[in-house]
Amino acid sequence: MGTSENAQEAGNAEHVQERSSLQRSSELTRFRLAPNPGPMSLDGTNSYVIAAPGSRRIAVVDPGPEDERHLAGLAAAGQVEVILITHRHADHTAASARFHELTGAPVRAAAKEYCHGGEPLEDGEVISAGGVEIRVVATPGHTSDSLCFHLPGDGPRGSVLTGDTILGRGTTVLDYPDGRLGDYLASLNRLEALGPATLLPAHGPVLPALDEKCREYRAHREQRLDQIRAALAELGHDASVAGVTDAVYPDVDPSVRWAAETSVAAQLDYLRN
Template sequence: MIPYVRDIKFEYGAVDQVSPLIRRVVANNPGPFTYVGTGTYIIGRGEVAVIDPGPDIEEHLEAILKAVEGERVTHIMITHHHIDHSPLAAPLKARTGATIYGCAVTKVVEDDGGVKTEAGYDMGFKPDVSLCDGGEVSGPGWTLESIPTPGHTSNHICFALKEENALFTGDHIMGWSTTVITPPDGDMSDYMDSLDRIRVREFDTLWPTHGPPVREVTPFIDAYIAHRREREAQIEQALAAGPSRIRDMVPVLYAAVDPRLHPAAARSVLGHMIDLVRRGRVLADGAPGPDSEYRLAG
């Protein structure tokens, strides 16, 4: 079982000092993909970085500016291009003159009219400085390292605060829920590799964009990985009975889940299927897709 962390105390629009170098302002955009809302982090004092300014909500912009009154925002750091993370970057830059850092969109995802499994895409996001391959930025008393973590999206980045051995995880690891991996922009193979990349760093604290921090880091990531491996084992067990399609497997695999959530679950299973086909453990009748027939290899 994943030891979820869901208890968080905050007031919308207020700034909280959550560690010696970190302040947090939570946007008033709660929902099924954002939990209580987007947690925008402010790093340092005097000359500061802002991580994931969030959705384009005027009240949240003003709350961030009030929190840094008398200071200078020099860096705007974006973990990825979902609409609950990056749209406020441009308005914040216009008001502060700060530079936007992140990784540009690499895959264009069309709205197919199907089930929504994340908040949506900010396709206009363009950083001033690319950190797709890693890198460091710094200010007075703080250093942020960019760690590419594709999986949730193709351009996802986590940011390590070296002075506190802490990691801002965006949506890569969330304390309140598992992370959605939705092809084609989401990629399960990349995601599992990225989890391993973070695990070996042995951070003391994870700061997700949504929800409270994770303090017991290694056991939490181990449980995250085990959850994914258990799901793929269930898929392979289901296929051991014979070839099948995702739409027929989901009601069995997710029998204890509200049927209204089954379409979203099917997208997650597709992510696993693509990964299993790539690894040669499952075969598909053609390119793996939502309507393909799958069978065990060998």
Template sequence: MEHPAYSQLRPVTPSAGVVLCDNPSYSALEGTNSWIIRAPGDRVAVIVDPGPHDEGHLNVLQAQAEAGGAEIALILLTHHHGDHADGAPRFRQLTGAPVRAADKRWCAGGEVLEDGELISFDGLTPTIEVVATPGHTGDSLCFFIHGAGGAAGTDDDVEGIISGDTLAGRHTTMISETSGDLGDYLDSLRLLDKRSHGVRLLPGHGPDRDDAAEVVEKYINRREQRITQVTEAVEKLGEDATVGQIVDEIYTDVDPVLRSAAKQSTRVTLHYLGLSTN
């Protein structure tokens, strides 16, 4: 079974499978990937990003996770955006499982997740390492799936990285202007670059990828290129140049549909450079 496959459990690694929500959009690509962490024969399952408040999707997700009599012990959020997290309160009602996130505002019945924390349960083969990766939003996390129950920071048994919106299966990811930060994002990408080589990417949107490092390196190069382009555009046009003028200078053939995204990316870069926007 290949991506996209709506309302079905698609196994991706020995301990992780995905149910794709039917909520396609420009930012969500084909939809939100909701991840089920559970090895064959395990009595316990953990859900990462139940997705939007879509009753049909949540019901399918619950049925697939509980197949064979397993119990959903925990709901994890990569970050607070609605297409990943709005379904969490309802999913907690359906399953009784606590919700944990990096920000206490999005937790329910569970504690705030800590960077470097290792999550484990009796009856669940893999362990789940919490890795703080702020940038897309301030509360963004990745989850490293240790298929053999390994410890945090030891990558020999990491079979996949659930990345939320920090990394996508195709295209790039946007940085939130309200809670994101380009400097933090670059730091997060460099951290991931050290630990992602040969590890499968399990993204929040788009298809899974064989080697997460290939995506990480592409993202770093793209961001560094944009920083250079914005810097050169400001030097040419002057610091009083508007965001629209900078976009016209850099994105010479941008699709009008993508102009808003280009302006957002430019504003984020200007903020990173310490320049005001007009």
């Protein structure tokens, strides 16, 4: 599940990629846009290929939906050594078992149930694949199992594959109650400490400065919290999620109303606890 509070703007996206080939996203990464556009997945899921220049061995991050053409395009990029998963949502994991069958490469994720032929990933683990050093960074908040992958050698400032923790456009919805705002704010702090790395999101365009986007996301969350506090002051501390959503998101499109309510629920939990 892709996640953007501004998902109703997805139809106006400028991020339109040629789906039939890999696109260069950084010195050490390319991506293929999966054919699963939607109000929550934006233009689709970016499935990344990681490899050092000239290497025929690769790592793949988030194989995406079970689409044979998409998977064939990823497999054709080289010999897949490992398949890494940023988090459990189906638009990132639905093809995992099939891609494992096609390539023989182990699928590794934070949660054991999303692994196929591989062990769960651990925070701080360093993976060598495709001739590249990949560092695992636990970033719970969007989901409890969310991970980012830091490539410190990717260009002068490195890069970070952020999954749905930070998007290329819009802002991330927390999958409450599995995802929690307190965890998410701590994850933003952790990512900001990685500096102005290239931001490689699972949805939307590549962005130039991770730390700047983390500050922007935090400011957005603080603004939303202030709006929630104001709504509670007017409606009462025990106001319902629906009532607060009406006050804070009065013009939300009905198709993504559930996402607004999920965000409100996460913020109410944070403020009340």
